[in-house]
Amino acid sequence: MQLDCPWCGCGWLIGCTQCRRAFTYARVVEVDGDYESFIRNDRRRGKYADLDPSELDDYASWLESALADIEVGATTVYLDGMYFDVEATPGTFVGLYATHHFQQLPHFVAFQEPAYLRATLGERSYWLERALPQPIDSD
Numbered sequence: 001m002q003l004d005c006p007w008c009g010c011g012w013l014i015g016c017t018q019c020r021r022a023f024t025y026a027r028v029v030e031v032d033g034d035y036e037s038f039i040r041n042d043r044r045r046g047k048y049a050d051l052d053p054s055e056l057d058d059y060a061s062w063l064e065s066a067l068a069d070i071e072v073g074a075t076t077v078y079l080d081g082m083y084f085d086v087e088a089t090p091g092t093f094v095g096l097y098a099t100h101h102f103q104q105l106p107h108f109v110a111f112q113e114p115a116y117l118r119a120t121l122g123e124r125s126y127w128l129e130r131a132l133p134q135p136i137d138s139d
Contacts, residue, residue, distance in 0.1 A: 005124075006080060006097045012107075012121040014078045017042040024107060024117065025086060028067070028074050035060035077107040079121070098130035 003010045013022035017038070031038060039059050043051060051059065066083050070076055075086045080095025086108050092101040110117035120126050 002081060002096050004097070007122055007124045007127050009122070011080050011095075011097060011127065012078060012117070014076070017045065020046060024077065024110070026076050026078075028070050028072050028076050030072050035064050039063065077105060079105065079107070094132070098127050098132060100130060 006012065009022055013024060014026045015022050016026075033041075036056055039051070039056060043049075066081075070083055070085060076083050077086050078084075080097055080100060082090075082093065082095060084090060084105060086105060089104060090100070090102055092099065094100075106117050106120045
């Protein structure tokens with residue numbers, strides 16, 4: 001879940017559904033089950049309150065859509081409500097919190113310059129300068 005302080009990492013790191021740690025990169029794998037079961041199991045492992053059925057449907061639809069263009073085996077990154085192949089060239093896009101423009105994702109640049117990721121996405125000013133008039137509620 002992305003909070004209203006995406007610079008803390010929730011706007012650019014991927015939470016592991018097994019160990020609960022946050023990672024910069026994730027390899028996409030195929031799992032048994034559907035998106036609703038995946039979300040329900042993730043919420044249970046994280047000791048979150050149950051979602052009502054309409055929220056579960058919404059989250060499952062969002063996740064399915066967000067991952068639709070990502071291939072199994074790809075190295076994936078999360079950025080402000082969207083998943084990208086780490087080598088993607090997204091250009092300009094509107095996220096949950098801000099508008100972004102990248103020829104290369106900061107995650108990709110960080111392969112060669114590890115400090116770059118924290119120096120951009122880890123800086124509060126980066127997000128505030130690009131913030132939407134009213135960030136989208138991701139709850």
